Amino acid sequence: MSELNISNMTCPLPLNDHPRIKMAHGGGGRMMQRLIEELFFAAFDNPALRSGHDGAVLELPEGRPVMTTDSYVVRPLFFPGGDIGALAVHGTVNDLAMCGARPLYLSASFILEEGLETETLWRVVQSMRAAASATGVQIVTGDTKVVERGHGDGIYINTTGVGVIENETQIRPGRIKKDDLIIVSGDIGRHGMAVMGAREELAFTPPIESDCAPLWNTVADMLDAEIDIHCLRDATRGGLCAVLNELAQSSGLQFDVVENDIPLAANVRGACEVLGLDALQVACEGRFVAIVPKSDAARALEMMRVQNDSAAVIGRVTDGEAGLVTLQTPIGGRRILDMPAGELLPRIC
Amino acid sequence: MKYIDEYRDPELAQKYAAAIAKVVTRPWTIMEVCGGQTHAIVRFGIQELLPDTVELVHGPGCPVCVTPLEMVDKAIEIAMRDEVIFCSFGDMLRVPGSEKDLLTVRAEGGDVRTVYTPLDTLKIATDNPDKQVVFFAIGFETTAPANAMAVHRAKEKGLGNFSVLASHVLVPPAIEAILSSPDNRVQGFLAAGHVCAVMGTAAYTPLAEKYQVPIVVTGFEPLDILQGIYRCLCQLEEGRSHVENQYQRAVRDIGNVSAQAFIRKVFRVVERKWRGIGEIPESGWALSDAYADFDAERRFGLADIEVEEAQNCISGLVLQGLKKPADCPAFGKQCTPDQPLGATMVSGEGACAAYYRYRKDKLYE
Numbered sequence: 001m002s003e004l005n006i007s008n009m010t011c012p013l014p015l016n017d018h019p020r021i022k023m024a025h026g027g028g029g030r031m032m033q034r035l036i037e038e039l040f041f042a043a044f045d046n047p048a049l050r051s052g053h054d055g056a057v058l059e060l061p062e063g064r065p066v067m068t069t070d071s072y073v074v075r076p077l078f079f080p081g082g083d084i085g086a087l088a089v090h091g092t093v094n095d096l097a098m099c100g101a102r103p104l105y106l107s108a109s110f111i112l113e114e115g116l117e118t119e120t121l122w123r124v125v126q127s128m129r130a131a132a133s134a135t136g137v138q139i140v141t142g143d144t145k146v147v148e149r150g151h152g153d154g155i156y157i158n159t160t161g162v163g164v165i166e167n168e169t170q171i172r173p174g175r176i177k178k179d180d181l182i183i184v185s186g187d188i189g190r191h192g193m194a195v196m197g198a199r200e201e202l203a204f205t206p207p208i209e210s211d212c213a214p215l216w217n218t219v220a221d222m223l224d225a226e227i228d229i230h231c232l233r234d235a236t237r238g239g240l241c242a243v244l245n246e247l248a249q250s251s252g253l254q255f256d257v258v259e260n261d262i263p264l265a266a267n268v269r270g271a272c273e274v275l276g277l278d279a280l281q282v283a284c285e286g287r288f289v290a291i292v293p294k295s296d297a298a299r300a301l302e303m304m305r306v307q308n309d310s311a312a313v314i315g316r317v318t319d320g321e322a323g324l325v326t327l328q329t330p331i332g333g334r335r336i337l338d339m340p341a342g343e344l345l346p347r348i349c
Numbered sequence: 350m351k352y353i354d355e356y357r358d359p360e361l362a363q364k365y366a367a368a369i370a371k372v373v374t375r376p377w378t379i380m381e382v383c384g385g386q387t388h389a390i391v392r393f394g395i396q397e398l399l400p401d402t403v404e405l406v407h408g409p410g411c412p413v414c415v416t417p418l419e420m421v422d423k424a425i426e427i428a429m430r431d432e433v434i435f436c437s438f439g440d441m442l443r444v445p446g447s448e449k450d451l452l453t454v455r456a457e458g459g460d461v462r463t464v465y466t467p468l469d470t471l472k473i474a475t476d477n478p479d480k481q482v483v484f485f486a487i488g489f490e491t492t493a494p495a496n497a498m499a500v501h502r503a504k505e506k507g508l509g510n511f512s513v514l515a516s517h518v519l520v521p522p523a524i525e526a527i528l529s530s531p532d533n534r535v536q537g538f539l540a541a542g543h544v545c546a547v548m549g550t551a552a553y554t555p556l557a558e559k560y561q562v563p564i565v566v567t568g569f570e571p572l573d574i575l576q577g578i579y580r581c582l583c584q585l586e587e588g589r590s591h592v593e594n595q596y597q598r599a600v601r602d603i604g605n606v607s608a609q610a611f612i613r614k615v616f617r618v619v620e621r622k623w624r625g626i627g628e629i630p631e632s633g634w635a636l637s638d639a640y641a642d643f644d645a646e647r648r649f650g651l652a653d654i655e656v657e658e659a660q661n662c663i664s665g666l667v668l669q670g671l672k673k674p675a676d677c678p679a680f681g682k683q684c685t686p687d688q689p690l691g692a693t694m695v696s697g698e699g700a701c702a703a704y705y706r707y708r709k710d711k712l713y714e
Contacts, residue, residue, distance in 0.1 A: 200465065202465075266350055269350055270350060273350070273353065275465070329392070329393045329394045329571075330357045330359060330393065330571075331357055331358075331359050331362035331363075331393050331394070331395070331398070331571045331572075332359045332362060332363060332394075332398070333393050333394020333395060333396075333397045333398055334394050334397065335391065335392065335393075335394045336706070338705070338706040
C-alpha cells in the first residue's frame with residue numbers, strides 16, 4: 001500500500017512542550033502557524049501547500065472536473081481496520097471514483113477539541129498521508145479550528161475532493177436499464193460492526209475489521225477495460241440497503257435482489273444476529289455497487305474480485321414498480337427491502 | 350453459520366409448506382404471540398409460503414409496543430433531569446411519548462444511553478457516583494432475569510445511585526385477555542419460545558383446556574415457525590387442543606428454575622396497563638417490597654400520569670389480532686416508521702413497522 005511506516009514516525013510537536021491541543025492552536029497566531037508548518041506541511045508536503053497561499057492553484061488534466069465534499073465524525077477515532085484519517089481520505093476519494101473521476105486533490109479541514117493529545121492528531125495526519133499516497137491524491141489546502149473541551153469528539157475532519165473524468169464515460173442513475181445486473185464489490189457491513197464493536201467494547205471473535213479502503217483502482221481497471229458501467233455508488237451509512245433504494249428510486253426502476261447471494265462474513269453475520277441488527281443496513285466504507293449490462297457483468301465481476309474475492313452479482317434490474325427493491329429471502333419467500341429509518345438501534349430480544 | 354443455517358434451509362421450508370398445504374382443509378386463524386416471531390415471519394416472507402386459508406395474526410408480544418404511554422412519559426420526565434443518566438434498550442428510544450421520544454430528549458441535552466444488558470448500567474452507576482443512573486426495565490418474562498439480577502446486584506453493592514423504571518409484562522394473562530374477548534378470532538397460538546425457556550410451559554395448559562385452543566411453544570427461525578404452524582394446524586384439523594413444545598432445543602417444561610426463583614425474589618405480580626389494549630389483571634411485574642428502594646418511580650416521586658392515546662391509531666386492535674396493519678387509514682400515510690403514531694410502528698418487532706418495512710402489502714395486491 002504505502003512506503004510509510006507510521007509507527008516509526010514521531011510527532012514533532014510534543015518536543016515543543018505542547019503535548020495537548022490548546023485553544024491558541026486555532027487562534028491564528030504563532031502556535032497555529034507552528035502546528036500547520038511542523039505537523040500538516042511536514043506530513044502532506046507538496047508545492048501547492050508549500051506556497052502558503054490562501055488557496056491552491058490546481059493543474060487539471062484534460063477532461064470533466066468533478067468536485068465532492070464530506071465531513072467525518074467517528075467515535076472512537078481509531079478502530080480495527082482504520083481510523084478517522086483514513087476514512088476522511090478514502091471516503092471523499094471514493095465519491096470521486098463513483099463518478100468515474102480520477103481523484104487528484106483534496107482539501108482537509110480539521111476541527112480539533114481543546115485537550116486532544118497532539119500525538120493523536122499526528123497519528124491521524126500520518127494515516128491521511130498514507131491513504132492519500134496510496135490513491136495518488138495530494139492534500140493541497142486546509143484549515144484548522146479549535147473548539148473548547150467538551151464541544152467535540154477529539155477531531156472532526158472535512159475533506160473536499162477534486163478529480164477529473166478523463167474519457168466519455170457516463171456513470172449516473174439515469175443510465176440504469178431493465179435487465180442490468182447488480183454487483184456488490186465485496187462482503188458488506190464490516191465497517192459499521194467494527195466501529196460498534198470498538199465503541200461498545202464488544203469483543204467479537206474473530207475480530208471484525210473495517211472494510212475502509214480506496215475504490216478508485218478497481219474503478220480505473222473497469223474503465224480501462226471499457227466496461228459500460230451504467231452506475232456506481234459506494235455503500236456508506238445506511239449500508240447496501242440504502243444504496244439499492246436510492247438507485248431504484250432515482251432510476252425509476254425495480255431492483256430484485258437475492259439475499260443468499262449477498263456476501264457477508266461469518267463474524268459480521270453472527271454479530272448482527274446477536275445484536276438484532278440487519279446487516280444490509282450496516283455501514284461499509286470500502287464497498288460499492290456497480291450496475292452494468294448483462295453482457296459486461298462477468299468481466300466487471302472478474303475485476304472486482306481482484307480487489308475482493310467475495311464480490312458477487314446479487315440481483316437484477318426490472319421494469320416492475322418504480323423505486324421498489326425486493327429481496328428473495330433464504331427460504332424462498334420474497335419481501336420488500338425498505339430504506340433504513342436512520343439510527344441503527346439494536347432490538348430488545 | 351451453525352445453529353442458524355440449519356433452520357433456514359430452503360428445501361426443508363418448501364417441504365413444510367407442502368405438508369401444511371396438505372393438512373389444511375378449511376380456513377384457520379393462528380396468532381404468533383411474540384414480536385420476534387412476527388419479525389421473522391415478515392423478514393423471511395413466511396406468510397407467502399402458506400395457503401391463503403391460513404391467516405397469521407400478530408400478537409401483543411412486542412415489549413416495546415405494549416409499554417404503556419404513561420411509562421414512556423415517565424421515562425422521558427426522568428431522562429430530562431440534569432442529574433440523571435438514563436439507560437435503555439435501543440429500540441425503546443424511538444417510541445413516541447405524548448410529546449416526544451427519548452431520542453429527542455437526548456438531542457435536547459439529556460444523557461440517554463443505549464445498553465445491551467442491564468448489567469452494563471451497574472458499571473455506569475459505579476463510574477458516575479454523582480449521577481442518578483436509571484434503567485428502563487421493560488420486556489416480557491425473557492428480559493426479567495437479567496433485570497432482576499441487576500437490581501439484586503445493586504442492592505448487594507449498596508449502589509444508592511441506581512434505580513429501575515420497571516414495566517414488565519407477562520404473556521399468559523395477555524393470551525387469556527385475547528381468548529376471553531367476545532370479538533376473539535384466534536383459533537390457535539404459537540407461544541413465545543424464549544418466554545417459555547425462562548418460565549416453562551405449565552401456565553399454558555389451563556388456557557388450552559379452558560378455551561379449547563392448541564398452543565404450540567415455538568422458536569424464532571423460519572423452520573421453527575413453519576413447524577409450529579404445522580403442528581398447530583394438525584391439532585386444529587384433528588380437533589385437539591394441547592400444549593406442544595416445538596422448541597425443545599431451548600425450552601424445558603419446567604423452564605429455568607433458578608431464573609424463576611430470582612424473578613420471584615425481586616418482582617411481584619401487579620395489574621399492568623398495556624399500550625393500546627388497556628388494563629390486564631395480574632399481567633405485569635413491579636419491584637417487590639424488598640427492592641422498593643430501587644424503584645425509579647418512587648425515587649423521583651412521579652405522580653400518576655393519565656394520557657390519551659392517538660385517536661386515529663388502531664395499534665390496540667392490531668395487537669389483539671382484530672385488525673391488520675393495512676386496515677388502518679393512517680398506515681403508511683400519517684403513520685410511518687419515521688413519524689410513528691403508535692408503538693406498533695416503532696419497533697422492528699411491531700406488526701405495523703414490520704409490515705411497512707417488509708411488505709407494504711404492495712407485493713400482495
